[in-house]
Amino acid sequence: MDEIQKRLLLEVADLHGVPEGAYNIRANSQSAGRRSTANIEITSKQDVSGLEIRIKPGTKNESVHIPVVMTESGLKEVVYNDFFIGEDADVVIVAGCGIDNCGNQDSQHDGIHRFFLDPGAKVRYVEKHYGSGDGKGKRILNPVTEVYMKENSTMEMEMVQIKGVDDTERTTVAELEAGAKLVVRERLMTHGVQQAISTYDVKLNGKDSSADVVSRSVARDKSFQKFDAKIVGKAPCSGHTECDSIIMDEGRILAVPGLEADHVDASLFHEAAIGKIAGEQLTKLMTLGLTEAEAEEQIINGFLR
Amino acid sequence: MLELRNVSFQVDAEGAEKEIVRDVSLTVPERKLIVVTGPNGGGKSTLARLIAGIEKPTGGSIFFGGEDITAKNVTERARMGIAYAFQQPVRFKGIRVVDLIRIAAGKAVTAAEACDYLSAVGLCARDYVDREVNASLSGGELKRIEIATVLARHAKLSVFDEPEAGIDLWSFRNLIDVFRNMRVEIADSSILVISHQERILNIADEIVVIKDGRVEKHGTREEIYPSLGADSAEAPACDRLMEKMRGEEDA
Numbered sequence: 001m002d003e004i005q006k007r008l009l010l011e012v013a014d015l016h017g018v019p020e021g022a023y024n025i026r027a028n029s030q031s032a033g034r035r036s037t038a039n040i041e042i043t044s045k046q047d048v049s050g051l052e053i054r055i056k057p058g059t060k061n062e063s064v065h066i067p068v069v070m071t072e073s074g075l076k077e078v079v080y081n082d083f084f085i086g087e088d089a090d091v092v093i094v095a096g097c098g099i100d101n102c103g104n105q106d107s108q109h110d111g112i113h114r115f116f117l118d119p120g121a122k123v124r125y126v127e128k129h130y131g132s133g134d135g136k137g138k139r140i141l142n143p144v145t146e147v148y149m150k151e152n153s154t155m156e157m158e159m160v161q162i163k164g165v166d167d168t169e170r171t172t173v174a175e176l177e178a179g180a181k182l183v184v185r186e187r188l189m190t191h192g193v194q195q196a197i198s199t200y201d202v203k204l205n206g207k208d209s210s211a212d213v214v215s216r217s218v219a220r221d222k223s224f225q226k227f228d229a230k231i232v233g234k235a236p237c238s239g240h241t242e243c244d245s246i247i248m249d250e251g252r253i254l255a256v257p258g259l260e261a262d263h264v265d266a267s268l269f270h271e272a273a274i275g276k277i278a279g280e281q282l283t284k285l286m287t288l289g290l291t292e293a294e295a296e297e298q299i300i301n302g303f304l305r
Numbered sequence: 306m307l308e309l310r311n312v313s314f315q316v317d318a319e320g321a322e323k324e325i326v327r328d329v330s331l332t333v334p335e336r337k338l339i340v341v342t343g344p345n346g347g348g349k350s351t352l353a354r355l356i357a358g359i360e361k362p363t364g365g366s367i368f369f370g371g372e373d374i375t376a377k378n379v380t381e382r383a384r385m386g387i388a389y390a391f392q393q394p395v396r397f398k399g400i401r402v403v404d405l406i407r408i409a410a411g412k413a414v415t416a417a418e419a420c421d422y423l424s425a426v427g428l429c430a431r432d433y434v435d436r437e438v439n440a441s442l443s444g445g446e447l448k449r450i451e452i453a454t455v456l457a458r459h460a461k462l463s464v465f466d467e468p469e470a471g472i473d474l475w476s477f478r479n480l481i482d483v484f485r486n487m488r489v490e491i492a493d494s495s496i497l498v499i500s501h502q503e504r505i506l507n508i509a510d511e512i513v514v515i516k517d518g519r520v521e522k523h524g525t526r527e528e529i530y531p532s533l534g535a536d537s538a539e540a541p542a543c544d545r546l547m548e549k550m551r552g553e554e555d556a
Contacts, residue, residue, distance in 0.1 A: 216398075244398070283359055284395040286379040287388070288409045288454065298408065302399030302437075 001025075001032055001069075008069040008098030011130040015065065019094075023065040024051055026079070028072045040064055040091075050080035050112075053093075057086030057118065065094045068111065073103020073137050078110045085153075088120040096128040099139040099165070108140040115146065117153035117180075125157045131164025138166040145172045149180035151206065156183045161196065162304065163189065168196040178206030178235075186215040187304045190223035190251070200229040204237035204266065214242040218300055219251030230258035233266025243272040246303060248296075306370060306495050307333040307356065307387075307462055313364035314351055314518075325351045327518040328365070333462065335493045338484060340500055340509035342533070348518040349499045350392060353466045356497070357389035358382040369462070388460035392467045392499075394451035396439050402450055403434045409457035422453040425486070427479050444471045452483060459491050465498045469505065481508055506530060 001009070005027050009015045018033065022040035025032045029049075036042045039059040043052050053064060066081065083093065101107045117123060131139035147155055161168060174182050182202065190196050202211045211231055219225050231239035243255040257270035277299050285295035314326040326348045333339050341349050354360045356367065358379040366375040374382055383389075397405075406419045420430030426449040436442065438450060448471045455463050468480060481504060484496055498505055506512060512529035514522040522529050 278395070280391075280395045281397055283379060284391065285408060287357055287359075287383050287391075288405070288458065289380060289383040289411055290408060291380050298400065298404070299397065302397055302401075302404065305399045 001027055002071070004071050004100050005032075005069045008071070008100055008130065008132070009067055011132075012069070012096030012098040012128045013065055013067040013094050015067065019063070019065040021063040021065070022053075026066070026068045028070055028075060029077050037062065039089075042066075045080060045082075048080050049077065050082070052082050052084070054084045055086055055089050055091055057088060059086065059089040059091060061090065063092040063094065067095065068097040068109055070097070070099045070101075070107050070109060073101050073107055073135055074105030076106070076108040078112065080112045081114070083113065083115045083123075085115065085117045085121040085123055087118040088122075089118075090122040092124045092126070094126045096126070096130075097141055097143075098130040099133070099141070101131070101133040101137045101139050102135040103133075104136045106138040106140055108138075108142070110142040110144070112144040113146070115148065115155065117147070117149045117155060119150045120152050121150070122154045123156070125155065127157070127159045129161040129165050129168070131166065133164075139164060140167045141165050142167075142169045143171075145170075147172075147174040147182065149174065149176045149182065149209075151177050152179040153177075154181045154183075157185070159184070159186045161188050163191075165196075166192075166194050168194075168198075170196070170198045172198075172200045172202075174200075174202045174211065176202070176204050176206055176209035176211065176237075178208060180206060180209045182211040182213075184211075184213040184215075186213075186217075188215065188217040188225065189220070189300070189304060190218075190225055191220040192223060193221070194223040195225075196223070197226045198228065199226075200231075200241070202229075202231045202239065204231065204233045204239055205235060206237070207235045208237065209235065210238045212240045214240075214244070216244050216303060217253065218246045218248065218304060219253050220248045222250045224252045224254075226254045226256070227272075228256040228258070229270070230260065231268055231270075232260040232262060233268050234262045236263060236265035237267070239266070239268040241270045243274070245274040246300065247274060247276055306335045306493075307497075308368040309352075309356075309365065310368070311365035312352075312355060312362045312367060314348075314355060314360060315363045325518055326355065326362070329515075329518070329520055330365075331513060331520060331523065333495050333497055335495055336488070337510045338488065338496045338498065338508060339511045339513060340498050340506050341513045341515055342499070342501055342506065343515040343521065347516045349515050350466055352515065353389065353464050353497070353499055356462075356464055357387060359389075383458075386461035388455045388458040388463040390451050390455045390463070390465040390468060392470065394447040396442070396447065398437065398439050400438050401434070402436050402438055402453075405438055405450070405454050406457045409454040410459075414457070419457075422456050423450075425456060425483060426450070426453045428453070448472050452480075456483065456487065461491070461494050463487065463494070463496050465496070465500075467499055467501075469500060469502045481505070484508065506533070 229241040259268040423430040
């Protein structure tokens with residue numbers, strides 16, 4: 001891998017080199033390295049581009065890294081990755097995509113990730129998106145995430161896109177059986193004329209299943225974001241969605257919370273708040289000696305922490 | 306150290322001009338603790354905001370360390386050595402207590418040093434240093450953190466706007482100690498406190514009474530304190546309540 005690819009890898013996966021545990025690194029549509037472990041098997045799909053990742057039941061404290069980096073302008077790819085997480089396994093999965101586009105053609109990576117969690121399985125999933133390069137070509141990422149959760153499984157998803165991605169349309173679909181628990185923390189910042197659309201469709205099908213979907217976002221310059229989160233409660237369950245956003249400059253945000261209760265014991269909440277940085281927050285930090293611009297950065301960094 | 310010369314502040318209230326601060330001249334010398342008191346709505350908080358630079362006077366000028374700072378903004382005044390504790394502290398999502406203390410100190414502060422500031426305001430530091438300064442904190446907790454951020458600034462002049470409000474369960478003795486320690490630890494520093502509280506008035510070197518936007522009285526504690534009788538600005542019922550609480554606390 002070259003230096004740019006290594007830098008992208010650091011941004012999206014905090015990796016300085018080859019990670020511990022199982023991994024597959026994809027660079028410009030080619031595999032740049034792969035390792036399976038005794039408990040985690042990574043194989044290539046036969047029919048389409050992508051991976052099958054099988055994690056044995058009971059696997060504990062292991063991790064899988066599957067970062068993608070792209071540095072060739074004009075590259076477009078659709079990748080299908082399926083994760084099968086065995087009963088009572090407890091693992092960390094780190095995905096992420098970094099695109100450096102210095103050319104004039106659009107570069108696009110559409111990752112379709114499906115997760116199948118067996119009963120009691122526990123996954124922490126981290127996905128970071130990052131773009132760089134000053135070419136006219138756009139950096140486009142359209143991730144689709146599908147999560148199918150059996151009884152008492154847990155999925156925590158942390159999705160971060162802070163810089164440099166021009167267009168994103170993110171779709172997340174989840175179906176939860178009894179006692180399953182889904183937690184989503186999305187952090188997003190858009191600038192320039194970027195567009196980001198994030199859609200969630202979560203179905204709480206089983207008794208005592210729960211979902212907590214929280215998005216914190218900042219829209220700067222002339223960027224646009226849409227947050228469309230729907231939770232359907234079909235059983236005694238609890239669901240919560242929250243969209244908490246800061247708008248700056250001429251940024252625009254549309255929040256469309258949706259709740260559907262199909263069972264009398266479904267308990268669903270949504271919260272949405274959009275506004276500019278409060279003047280008194282800036283003033284407070286300025287009384288501590290920061291300039292207005294420094295105060296703004298501190299407030300945003302904290303907000304997106 | 307700080308000098309206000311004929312400072313006025315007017316606002317437009319529904320078309321009519323309203324004068325909140327009227328021709329106030331006031332000097333805060335070095336190494337003094339000045340308490341500003343007077344009736345609510347008399348212009349005390351506005352005066353503090355004018356000193357911090359949050360509001361700009363519509364007349365007169367402000368000098369700090371001999372320099373005219375009337376045109377200087379909040380940041381410039383902060384960097385010159387003016388600290389200001391808000392009456393109603395601000396909440397931040399995602400910013401932690403330790404972050405605020407680091408910003409206030411203007412340098413890298415170890416967790417242990419940050420804890421010292423929190424301990425000084427009666428907070429168990431371990432429980433607070435990593436907390437976010439958000440809505441999960443009570444008003445009293447926020448108020449103490451606000452005071453801790455001002456302590457961390459080591460400023461030449463520290464302005465506190467009603468520091469006692471909301472810290473009901475924390476003994477006033479500690480607040481008094483905070484002021485005493487600041488005077489010892491920061492060489493030649495002065496403190497300006499807006500307060501109605503008897504115990505704070507009791508430790509003042511000088512007392513200023515502001516009423517209807519004007520300085521009604523200004524002198525040493527010995528001169529002014531006895532005159533703050535029944536006709537004074539304080540809310541006697543509140544003070545009686547505080548005295549009662551103090552009694553229970555001491556018991």
